[in-house]
Amino acid sequence: MGLGVSARYNPDFVPNIQSADGLSLCLRACAATPRAPNHPSVMMDGGEIREGIIGAVGNTPMIRLNRLSEALGREVLCKAEHLNPGGSVKDRAAKFMIEAAEKTGALKPGGTIVEGTAGNTGIGLAMLALARGYRAVIVMPDNQSPEKYAALRALRADVRTVKATKFADPNHFYHTAKRLAQALEGVWTDQFENPANAQAHYETTGPEIWRQVEGRIDAFVMSSGTGGTLGGISSFLKTKASGLQVVLADPPGSGLFSYIKTGEIKTEGNSITEGIGIMRVTQNFSRAKVDDAIRVVDQNVVEMAHWLLQNEGLFGGSSSSLNVWAAARVARDLPRGARVVTVVCDGGQRYQSRLYDESWLSEKSLTPTGRGLDSLLMGE
Numbered sequence: 001m002g003l004g005v006s007a008r009y010n011p012d013f014v015p016n017i018q019s020a021d022g023l024s025l026c027l028r029a030c031a032a033t034p035r036a037p038n039h040p041s042v043m044m045d046g047g048e049i050r051e052g053i054i055g056a057v058g059n060t061p062m063i064r065l066n067r068l069s070e071a072l073g074r075e076v077l078c079k080a081e082h083l084n085p086g087g088s089v090k091d092r093a094a095k096f097m098i099e100a101a102e103k104t105g106a107l108k109p110g111g112t113i114v115e116g117t118a119g120n121t122g123i124g125l126a127m128l129a130l131a132r133g134y135r136a137v138i139v140m141p142d143n144q145s146p147e148k149y150a151a152l153r154a155l156r157a158d159v160r161t162v163k164a165t166k167f168a169d170p171n172h173f174y175h176t177a178k179r180l181a182q183a184l185e186g187v188w189t190d191q192f193e194n195p196a197n198a199q200a201h202y203e204t205t206g207p208e209i210w211r212q213v214e215g216r217i218d219a220f221v222m223s224s225g226t227g228g229t230l231g232g233i234s235s236f237l238k239t240k241a242s243g244l245q246v247v248l249a250d251p252p253g254s255g256l257f258s259y260i261k262t263g264e265i266k267t268e269g270n271s272i273t274e275g276i277g278i279m280r281v282t283q284n285f286s287r288a289k290v291d292d293a294i295r296v297v298d299q300n301v302v303e304m305a306h307w308l309l310q311n312e313g314l315f316g317g318s319s320s321s322l323n324v325w326a327a328a329r330v331a332r333d334l335p336r337g338a339r340v341v342t343v344v345c346d347g348g349q350r351y352q353s354r355l356y357d358e359s360w361l362s363e364k365s366l367t368p369t370g371r372g373l374d375s376l377l378m379g380e
């Protein structure tokens with residue numbers, strides 16, 4: 001028996017599982033893994049009054065994925081970045097980029113912020129722009145989930161969509177945003193190259209993780225879009241735990257997997273994931289201290305998203321399930337009791353019409369099969 005999506009959770013039931021495909025998932029051994037009820041939450045400074053919506057960014061919980069950890073005999077923890085006020089990890093970058101532009105005087109009261117984005121950075125910027133009295137002009141490729149455009153419009157952003165195209169095309173959303181910022185005399189926040197992006201994670205997410213794990217962490221696993229999250233967190237954590245293993249999780253269609261493995265940016269295929277995967281090394285990514293890389297295919301992203309929903313009650317986006325799949329694979333290959341941390345980058349609400357929609361998945365031939373964890377973690 002694998003730990004299938006229909007399995008019922010009973011904390012006292014610890015069968016010894018030897019799967020047919022050779023992956024031993026010993027639930028009894030992981031009874032040694034600390035469980036939430038015996039393990040008091042780390043007190044974070046999240047209980048005080050926050051200074052406006054910008055003060056509500058960060059200090060997110062760290063969540064132990066109990067059933068996954070118990071099945072693996074290794075702990076998988078996730079930093080719940082979907083609980084930021086704008087619903088994603090990108091709120092931190094948005095906050096730091098706005099504050100940096102305010103500090104230099106580039107962003108003045110009533111000013112205009114312009115950004116090219118797959119959506120989440122735009123949502124963070126638009127939300128904070130309202131609170132700070134700025135205008136947000138957001139340039140997006142036309143192939144992202146409808147929920148993200150709708151959220152941006154609800155946040156009063158001026159949304160400009162461009163055809164999804166290669167970076168070399170001058171009409172790519174990145175170059176379009178740069179031109180538009182000049183034309184509008186706005187501030188182009190340039191999340192890909194702006195050092196304030198990774199700095200947000202170096203100064204906040206990294207230290208929060210370190211505090212929450214109380215100095216015990218064996219691996220950190222994360223995908224990369226701009227590279228800000230991976231760059232900031234990995235460079236901070238490596239100053240604290242030099243033996244920490246950092247693993248990049250990368251979808252097909254991105255060149256970073258091969259970059260880490262061979263030093264060359266190459267790829268094939270594509271992916272339904274949004275906000276991650278890139279064919280160039282950004283300044284933010286170049287801060288990352290990465291030891292290894294794992295490629296995660298769409299079928300595993302979808303399968304894990306539905307497994308997490310069914311078994312953990314975790315409703316995550318596609319990059320989150322990609323991260324957790326890779327984290328579980330890394331954990332599986334570490335000694336029993338090891339602890340792996342990853343990131344829930346945004347929530348499933350943002351992909352309800354795609355990742356969680358039966359007909360959309362069926363059209364893409366990605367209908368989840370509900371196969372058990374042991375089989376889900378086999379293969380590529």
Ligand SMILES: Cc1ncc(COP(=O)(O)O)c(C=O)c1O
Pocket residue numbers: 088089090118119120121223224225226227228229230274275276317319320345346
């Ligand atoms: C859903 C999602 N996951 C992951 C990322 C990657 O974060 P970063 O840009 O810090 O690499 C993004 C970035 O936009 C995102 O939107």
